[in-house]
Amino acid sequence: MTRARGVLAGVLLVVLVGAAATLLLVHHEPAHEPAQRRAAASRECRTPVLTTSADRTWRSQGYVVDQDLWNNHSGTQVLRTCSYRSWTVTATQPDTAEDPDVNSYPDVWRAFPASRLDSFSEITSRFATHGPGAGVYDFTYDVWIDGIADDHAIEVMVWTGNHGNQPHVPRRGTLTSEGVPYDVYRAGRFIAFLAPPRDRGRVDLLALFRYAESRGWLAGSSTIRRIEFGVEICKTGGRPLEFAVTDYDLTTG
Helix, strand or coil, rough: CCCCCCCCEEEEEEEECCCCEEEEECCCCCCCCCCCCCCHCCCCCCCCCCCCCCCCCECCEEEEECCCCCCCCCEEEEEEEEEECCEEEEEECCCCCCCCCCCCCCEEEEEEEEEEEHHHCCEEEEEEEEECCCCCCEEEEEEEEECCCCCEEEEEEEEEECCCCCCCEEEEEEEECCCCEEEEEEECCCCEEEEECCCCEEEEHHHHHHHHHHHCCCCCCEEEEEEEEEEEEEEECCCEEEEEEEEEEECCC
């Protein structure tokens, strides 16, 4: 949603035992996946360097972890930050009768000095998250182009995990990038790519921007101003729920 901000595939392995054919259902993970899971788990925020309920930020290594209570409606939120790769929030937001409205977007972001889209050869990112599986929320990238939350800005969102939310704009097509299918939504200066929910993975953001450029929604001269990743929190049923980012990185070139 604009400011209004915004499977697992099992592998069938057929094994022939003697003359009989036995079908074994095996979930295949790449050899590096267990190591990635251990690494992400090791970065769970256990000894925070910042704990706050205020709407404030924490900076490190060119990144900013942002509490971002930009649209809060009487809710509370506690941010615990260990690093830009590892932070959690405990949020309490009331349920309302209206469609879910984003109350906050705790996130990590990196700014760019008005860098042209056609100057990049790579913009990729990896992430690992954990949500409560209750309430209404979505984990998402939020990329600001040609401005930041102003009348000139184009907002591009890439949802990686969704629980009960929806983009509220027309669906315009589909795209598959790095084996991940996306439904593509657009209205005005807002573009959203929605993938099946997953709690960790890699996103080729530049490939998604190139797709938007091929549709005439972006131009090579468009300038990237900020890339953010976090969780849009809408409702928690009036009870505290915890949301965590346990791994994050952004690579550009």
